[in-house]
Amino acid sequence: xxxxxxxxxxxxxxxxxxxxxxxxxxxxxxxxxxxxxxxxxxxxxxxxxxxxxxxxxxx
Numbered sequence: 001x002x003x004x005x006x007x008x009x010x011x012x013x014x015x016x017x018x019x020x021x022x023x024x025x026x027x028x029x030x031x032x033x034x035x036x037x038x039x040x041x042x043x044x045x046x047x048x049x050x051x052x053x054x055x056x057x058x059x
Contacts (some may be wrong), residue, residue: 001059004043007034010053028032 012020027035028045036059037043044057047056 001038001040003036004039004047004056005034005036005059006047007032007055007057008053009055012053013019015053019050019053022046023053026050026054 006026006028008023008031011031012023027037034055039058047054
């Protein structure tokens with residue numbers, strides 16, 4: 001599987017609880033924090049749910 005780098009670019013303040021939990025499940029903690037993960041269908045689905053809060057790039 002390919003790896004992707006996910007970076008949180010916006011705050012989760014004033015977002016609904018589901019989006020906050022999705023950001024946490026992706027391993028992100030604060031703005032400008034990045035994680036590298038495998039691009040599985042589950043991860044891609046989570047990224048789509050919060051695509052307005054994160055930036056994604058392939059590695």
